Amino acid sequence: MRVLSPAKVNLGLWLLGRRADGYHEIFTIYQAVSLFDEIFIKEGPLKVETSSLIPQEKNLVYKALRLMEKYLGRDIDFSIYIKKNIPEGAGLGGGSSNCATVLKVVNQLLGEPLSVEDLENIAKEVSSDAVFFLYGGTAVGRGRGDVVEPIKHLDLKITLVYPNVVASTRRVYSAVRDASLTDKIEDDKIISCLLEGKFEVLENTLGQVAMELFPEIKEAYRFLEYLGYRPVVSGSGSCVFYIGEASEQVKKGAALRGWRLYEVKSYNGV
Ligand SMILES: C[C@](O)(CO)[C@H](O)COP(=O)(O)OP(=O)(O)OC[C@H]1O[C@@H](n2ccc(N)nc2=O)[C@H](O)[C@@H]1O
């Protein structure tokens, strides 16, 4: 069978503090978007292969299925192939999406032996973003991004610019300094503004750190700002996006610079 594994953007992300476990406390608004990896699942020996040749042991999907075997106390006999369309290290959560999508589908194929709570526990052991993808749509993320609260779905058109640089999430977070931490935010106000379409409240304080590390991200950001858009870095980067359709100027400018452009919209499917 073939299932779609959507990407996400962080419509906003605020760094709130450092945690004892070495992660950062964040407040973020996730939005799944219509850019997909394609996952092919068939019965057979447990293996996970991808078109981008990620070693199986490193693949978040493989890690998740091995954990699932422990929860179930039995082997999982599915062979997985992932056609990657979501660029890696782009702040679009590709690996996390693959992980959650496979957990949901395999659990369904096995007659749903695991509860949503079990799936959440497996997902959060694999990555902070994976829990969101168990829900999809539009959601608020707290904690390290693994405490997810779905909210009213937004129907947005979004233009993504990928400046062809792989931004390691770990590296960006490790560059966070106290000055980037926001001690308090009015999260309810941010959510209500967002639901009213007042997008000027959106920002990404982790994205600002990424721009200092990767000039390519800053260039893409400045390019969109110069054209009058309100760009936001997605997650830890490297993608920069704005809410709206791609104008001819954006398309030409991206092509001239060799950036990849994705015209997507909210994906609120399951
Ligand atoms: C940037 C975001 O993608 C926004 O959605 C997430 O916060 C990161 O989610 P993710 O890619 O699933 O990150 P993980 O794979 O869990 O963590 C990778 C590394 O990023 C850092 N990390 C991640 C999440 C977080 N809240 N604080 C962190 O400091 C940690 O050093 C961690 O070792």
Ligand SMILES: Nc1ncnc2c1ncn2[C@@H]1O[C@H](COP(=O)(O)OP(=O)(O)OP(=O)(O)O)[C@@H](O)[C@H]1O
């Ligand atoms: N199934 C997978 N698909 C993509 N990357 C994977 C996968 N499994 C493991 N990875 C590894 O995880 C790393 C991060 O990939 P991923 O695309 O999830 O993060 P990202 O695009 O940086 O998103 P974010 O910054 O939002 O976490 C990659 O460097 C890749 O090597």
